[in-house]
Amino acid sequence: MLKNYFKIAIAVLRRRKFFTFISLFGISFTLTIVMTSTALLENVMSPAYPDYNRERSLYVQRVTLKNTKEGWINSNSASYNFVKKYVSTLKKPEKIAFYTSGTNTNAYVNNKKILLEVKYTNDLYWEVASFDFLSGKAYTKRQIDNAERVAIISDRTRKAYFGDQQDVVGKNIEVDNVNYRVNGVVRGVPRTNRHFQAEVYLPYTVSKTGYDDQGVMGNFSVILLAKSAADMPSIRAEYQKMVDKIPVDKEYDKLYAHADTPWEDLSRRFFGSDDSVGFGKMLVMVSAFLLLFLLLPTINLVNINITRIMERSSEIGVRKAFGASSRTLVYQFLVENIILTLLGGLIGIVFSYVVIYIFNQSGYTPDLNLSLNFSVLALGLFVCLLFGLLSGVYPAWRMSRLNVVSALKVR
């Protein structure tokens, strides 16, 4: 039976090549977009090099002061003072790392300018993440306290600055007209990981800009690492208690500094507010968007399928005359449609591979290697089946309702 349906499905696909092309293109194109964006999102949001501890990390990236009566808002990264005076008093986190957002600066090699992104960090930054040290090691607390001019560089910077030399530890690198001794070389981090991506990492104590200001806003972000995921609630509670005690300037009446997971941060930025993470809203919006996005090729398929039914009216009539019940016909049509969508899905998977390959090769985001993993593949197949069912049910139902005599009259 299935073999017969398969034969028919393939024959129908070959009969109207243009319709088939449109159907397959619709499915595979949508699937390619869904799969590559999932791969990208997964890469950005899931634990990945060197940030393997995301499941037990909370990120503080923003301090917001509000005057709720007047509607003033002032928002920025945290200051060193905020980190030192308040965050470092926390007892529950296992480790507290802090770092600046990347600053672009220049270095010159043989009169050639290299643009470098620099991050200033503390020593625990190297323990919260698991960087691959290709040579050398991280700078220590003592080196930071002594404001030693040492640098950790990425392998790409090594290549750009020192050429093919491998052993560069102990050599000097001039960044923004200051010489730093290379303390270690790490494997590069993709640009999509804004907490850990930089070309040069320096101790925060050597920063030219005065880091030691008194306010709560500055240029620092913080990662609170828990011993285990089970400790996260108590860390959150301790952190929030600490934040609540921070005195607020006269001009403002509220201070927010959320310690969020990456998903909470994403949700709060786009769908939430300072008072709510906005997970529910994110779920609704993303689902609605996905549904709309999937609906387009599905409606297209429904349309094409209905047209095809009329073409196959005689076949439907014959099948009914020779003993096919409405249910059997619905089943046949759904099977055919699922074959079509799976074929589209297969093409979509191939397309996704090609797009991801081109993306990885393009060098647009260095060190970023997207891959289609099993969960993305499973999602892709699920989407295909959903297409098949959604676009097949209505036409199949219409088809099964056709009157045999009128179906046989259509030529």
Place this chain on the structure above:
Amino acid sequence: MIRLQNIEKVYRTDTVETLAIDNITLDIAKGEFLSIMGPSGCGKSTLLNIIGLLDEPSKGSIRIDDQDTSRFSDQQMAKFRNQKLGFIFQSYHLINDLQVLDNVELPLLYRTSSAKERRQLATEALEKVGLSNRLKHFPNQLSGGQRQRVAIARAIVGRPQIILADEPTGNLDSAMGNEIMDILINLNKNDGTTIIMVTHDENMAHKTHRLVRLFDGSQVQ
């Protein structure tokens, strides 16, 4: 075998009501070869479709093999058609995307039978109509007469007790028509299949056991 009682069929649109079949009562015996004749539009095909359970009468009842077909569900109707009835159409209605053998196997798909059994039965049916050398051809590679023979093979493959043929020779020249007619006569004679055939052709009709003439939806002979 088949008992039609006071069958009436009315087609209704918003403005017009057309009486296609007017109070027909007819008994058809087991093993009978009956032909239905009449001018175009007199309700021959409608009557045949009603007997074949492809269309519902507006009034009246049909009993086939002592079963009241008006109470059948969609599933029961499908099963009944599959096991008891075989259809031959004037324009063959073969599925052009399927090979001859797959076309003939079609009624068996809706039964519980293995692929091997289906293949064997379909091959035997095609042998019966003299087309065992065309199994892998597609319908559009065959002549009209050959296509109708494939259609006959499809109608008989499930060994139905009743065959309903709607102008089976209507699209064929007289030589081909005679060949098809011979096959039907043999089926009736050798296998005892009850055949009801709509035709325009007096010669063909006279080869059958009984002739029913319709005029404006009523039986006149």
